[in-house]
Each structure stands twice: as C-alpha cells, then as structure tokens.
Amino acid sequence: MPLEKVVMQAEEFRLIKEHVAAFAGLVLEEGTQRGLATKLLPRLEELRLRNFTDYYCYLKFSPGRDAEWRRLVPLLTNNETYFFRESSQLSVLAQEVLPALKEAKLAAGERSIRILSAGCSSGEEVYTLAMLLLESGCFSWDWDVRITGLDIDERVLDAARQGVYTERSFWATEPHLVQRYLKRHGDKFVVRPMLRKWTGFTQGNLLDLASVAGERFDIIICRNVLIYFGDDNVKRVLDNFGALQPPGGYLFLGHSESLARTQASYLPLRFPGAIIYRKRG
Numbered sequence: 001m002p003l004e005k006v007v008m009q010a011e012e013f014r015l016i017k018e019h020v021a022a023f024a025g026l027v028l029e030e031g032t033q034r035g036l037a038t039k040l041l042p043r044l045e046e047l048r049l050r051n052f053t054d055y056y057c058y059l060k061f062s063p064g065r066d067a068e069w070r071r072l073v074p075l076l077t078n079n080e081t082y083f084f085r086e087s088s089q090l091s092v093l094a095q096e097v098l099p100a101l102k103e104a105k106l107a108a109g110e111r112s113i114r115i116l117s118a119g120c121s122s123g124e125e126v127y128t129l130a131m132l133l134l135e136s137g138c139f140s141w142d143w144d145v146r147i148t149g150l151d152i153d154e155r156v157l158d159a160a161r162q163g164v165y166t167e168r169s170f171w172a173t174e175p176h177l178v179q180r181y182l183k184r185h186g187d188k189f190v191v192r193p194m195l196r197k198w199t200g201f202t203q204g205n206l207l208d209l210a211s212v213a214g215e216r217f218d219i220i221i222c223r224n225v226l227i228y229f230g231d232d233n234v235k236r237v238l239d240n241f242g243a244l245q246p247p248g249g250y251l252f253l254g255h256s257e258s259l260a261r262t263q264a265s266y267l268p269l270r271f272p273g274a275i276i277y278r279k280r281g
C-alpha cells in the first residue's frame, strides 16, 4: 500500500502514546492521532516501514531506537519560549530569593550558586536568569555561579548554545537589557560573553535526570513543561528534583502548574502574582 494511504489505527495510537509517556512523560492528547500520523509518515518512509505497528516496534526494540527518539522528540515537543517570560515570578526571584540565598550562603561560608532550568528549550530562560543574577548585583566576580539548561530535545539545545535570537524573543524584555546583554548583528541578537560565562547546556530527560545526577541545585526552574505530563510523571519529576536539591532549595513552576495535584515534599510560598516552592526539611 502506498504510504500516504496508511492510516494510524486506534490501537497503534494507544501503543505509541503509552510509549511516549513512559519515555518522555509527554501526554499525546486524544484527537491528535491524525496529526501524529502525518508527522510520522516521513519517518516510516525513511525507515522503509509498512505501518505504525512497525514504527512502534522499531521505536521500542530496534538497535536504532535511541537515534529514532532523537528524531521523534522534536516532532512531539512544544518549544515556545521567550526572554523574561512570566515576569511576576522573576521579580520574586530577583527581589526575594536571590538576596535570601546570598545571605544563607554567606552565613554558611559558601560562595557558590547552582541553578537548573529544566526544560530550557532554546535557552532564553537560562540567559534571562543570568541577566537577573548580574542585574541583582548580589554576586560579584568571586562567586562561583552556574546556570545549567537541560532539555530532552537536542535541536533546541544547539540553538541555545549558539545564543542567537531575533527581535521576537524580546517582546517582554526591557530594551536597555537587550542592549546591555546582547550584541546586534543586522536583524540578529547574539548573547554577550558575560552571559555565556555562567551558563551551560546539557541534554537530559526529566524522568531520570541522569545527566545531572549528583549535583545540588539551589534553585530549579521548570516552567511550561509539566503541563504536558500526566500526574504520575509529574510526581516522578518532582521526586527527581527533590533528590537534586538541598533542604530549603527553591522550585519555580509555570504559572498554570501547581503542586496541588501531587504529594510533593515542597512547601508553597505565596507572593503577589506568583507561587514558588521550597523543599521541606
């Protein structure tokens, strides 16, 4: 049968959907079956597979499955992001969290800060955090600061490492900050070395977080990612975060994401326009 005539059966959708949720946490909504089939047909063609059952088996069992996941993930994820997204939360970070963290660190005789942007997409969140830390004036040259961006999608990480953006990314950013932290080349904006100095990117999956295992993050920011996950996987990700944070560590979730639906070991702190969380204990 010509490939364009191959239809994804309900059972095939269910198998792929369950496998995607188990691998990456992402929930494929009912009603997306047709769209998914359209996106996957070129994969079937390239791999010379006859139907979606074959594709499911390829993804699950073939020696090429890791490489296939790398191709599939960008077809499934929403990578929408921009600089200074959800500014009310960022104000809490700048005005409340950073000064408190600095004080606590100094009291403990430490001068290091570790931040994880989990689900960082093309890097705008990571560079925004670097700008906020620099603007806060809390951390001078003798502080060891590291802001790590992590994402499952290698394609967006490549863009993050390049750090080249267009005007569209800055609609929520004050112009003087764009001028200070990015260098204009025609219609492109390139992050300046002072933002690169504290930042880095790594590929990883929130469901296991092996790529950052053993690290301790004072702040984890995971915004507009868990909305695409089911409850069980949200709980799993939060347990993973808990294992990467010291007691008192701060967690920022997206505006529409709350811990109310989980049994997490985080305490909510309410501020005007923003809720953030602190690890208990």
Ligand SMILES: C[S@@+](CC[C@H](N)C(=O)[O-])C[C@H]1O[C@@H](n2cnc3c(N)ncnc32)[C@H](O)[C@@H]1O
Pocket: 023, 024, 025, 026, 077, 078, 079, 080, 081, 082, 085, 118, 119, 120, 121, 122, 125, 150, 151, 152, 153, 156, 204, 205, 206, 207, 222, 223, 224, 225
């Ligand atoms: C909508 S973007 C959010 C970007 C940024 N945090 C923000 O709020 O603007 C969601 C990102 O989460 C990533 N993502 C989805 N599932 C993931 C997983 N299991 N592990 C790591 N990253 C994941 C996607 O690749 C995508 O880049």
